[in-house]
Amino acid sequence: MxxxxxxxxxxxxxxxxxxxxxxxxxxxxxxxxxxxxxxxxxxxxxxxxxxxxxxxxxxxxxxxxxxxxxxxxxxxxPLDELVFTISLYYIRDTLCIHPDRLSIDIPYQEVVLHVLDELNIDAARIYIKEHEHYRTDEIVKFHHEQWKAGNVDFVLTSVQSVHKELEQLGIPSFRMIIPxxxxxxxxxxxxxxxxxxxxQASQIAAGIVQIDYPDDAQAADTELHAKLHELLLDLGKKMNASVKHIDDRTFMIYGTRGGIRQITGNYHVFPILDQLKPFTQASIRFGFGFGVTALESEEHAQIGLYHAKKHAGHGAYIVTENKKVIGPLHHKTTKTFQLQSDDEHLLTVAKQTGISVSSITKIIDFIHLRHNRIFSASDLADYLQLSKRSAERLLKKLVDSGYAEISGEEQPYQKGRPRALYKILL
CATH class of the missing domain: 3.40.50.11900 (Rossmann fold)
Known part of the structure; x- marks a missing residue:
């Protein structure tokens, strides 16, 4: 393929x-x-x-x-020692630039320092800008300032657009050679x-679709059942999967991981949920599972269905062969977390805090999605879809175990007590 x-x-x-x-x-x-x-x-x-x-x-x-x-x-x-060494020799031997008064940008300065040390080149008058967290205009500004101050004779940059801007400013520069x-x-x-x-695309995938009626429902809705069956058959055609009718509340879908990946846009969207919005008389939940065997994929689909049932309304979750849970699909934020782990650090945190591995991975995912690492219990509660009190209990366990700290407080409203702000230390 x-x-x-x-x-x-x-x-x-x-x-x-x-x-x-x-x-x-x-x-x-x-x-x-x-x-x-x-x-x-x-x-x-x-x-x-x-x-x-x-x-x-x-x-x-x-x-x-x-x-x-x-x-x-x-x-x-990668911009590694090979890239820097070749570029250094080129500007010295071809451009006749002595490498003792340079301004350099590179993701990690250790690459430069290691090579200079090996070649016995004094780094005292070499200026290095690490650029993992900087914009190109900030890098240009750094080089420009070193040039204006008379600190350097030449710029060695790892970014093509920076090289172009330096040329326009009349500053001699060279874009590192990528071998x-x-x-x-x-x-x-x-x-x-x-x-x-x-x-992985040909890996077996199973799906369980279940109609959940309210407790006071008298009987299954035949119109809803027929419409859902029609939508599932159409879905099956799109993902080259078969649809099996089990009973008046349940359907099974058998296909491949590749088909589900395609229909969900890399496990994010699930358009069929939009088509089900008019049907408010019941909640329709989807659980998809991947596995090496059909039995394993069905077991994982059951776990996916269990997580979908935790939420009100229609919903869908995926559980992979290594028990990674993805969902809810078709929401603003699709979360992922592990049901099990062989990560020793993660297992240690779980043991010391008394928090499950899946909850810890959800919290880590929450932190990764936030640009601001400081948050309130309400922020975490919204993400985990828990009560504020439950989120506070989780955070207290992390703070007591040294895996989180209270880093400040905020008072969004004039009245009422200020609320604590936390920082995770995992």
Whole structure:
């Protein structure tokens, strides 16, 4: 099968990746930006691709949140010691620039310091800007200031758009050389991720669909049952799955992981829920499960259905073969958490706090989704869909065990007591 890879980067680097691709089963398309800050927007255009290939760490950092949101595997070309060493020798031997008065930007300064130490080059007059958390205009400003102050003679940058802006300012600079080895290694990594994804696509998937009527309902609604059956048959055609009628409240769906991934947009949306909105007389819940065998996938579908039933109204959850729970689908925020874990640190936290592994992974997921790491018990309660009191109990256990701290307080309303703000220390 064909592996579809979206290359996100500058035009120059994307063309280089295209030229070096020799895999007959790989289809590459380029998504070009002028500045790396645009990379997150381009990720949204790659929903039908199997793997994202970033031409450097900088665009990857800017798109990281969107990558996690879309759930698409991603790789990037590393800026390692090989990149810096080749670039250093090039500016010295070809451009005749002595490498003792340089301004450099790179994700991690250790790469530069290790190479300079190995080559016995004094780093005292070399200025380094780590750029994992900075915008390109801030990097340009840093180099410009070093140049104006007379601290440096030359700029060695890892970002193509920074090099272009420095040229316009009349500041001598060079964009680091990305060797073929790094591109080919990253391409091979992308292909491996794509092959894994395609192999998983044929994995057995089962779905359980259940109509839950209110306790005072007299009988099953035949109109709702018929409409749901019709919608499920249409869904089955779209995802190449079979639909089996079990009883007047239950249906089974048998298909593949690839079909569910496609119909849910990488496990985020589930459009059939919109079609069910007019039916308010009952709640329709979907549980999907993946597994190595049909029995395992059915067991996981039952777990998915259990989580869907925890919420009011129509809903859908997915449980993977390694017991990762994904859901609720078709909501503003789709959460993921583990029902089990072999992560020793996670197990230690669970043991010391008395909080389940699944709850801890939900809390970690909540922290990762927030740009501001400080939050209130109400914020956590909204995310976990718990009462505020239950969220406060969880946080108290974490604070008492040293895995969270009270870092301040807020008073959103003029009246009433201020509420505590927390910071997780996991």
């Amino acid at each position: 064909v592996i579809k890879i979206a290359v996100i980067g500058s035009e120059k680097m994307a063309d280089k990746v295209l030229r070096l691709n020799s895999h007959a089963n790989v289809q590459i398309r380029s998504l070009i930006y002028d500045k790396p800050e645009e990379s997150a927007k381009l990720v949204k255009m790659a929903q039908n691709d199997d793997v994202l290939f970033f031409t450097g760490p900088f665009p990857y950092f800017f798109a990281k949140d969107e990558i996690e949101k879309q759930g698409i595997p991603a790789v990037y070309i 073929k080895k790094n591109i080919l290694d990253t391409l091979q990594h992308a292909v491996a991720k794509g092959e894994l994804l395609l192999s």
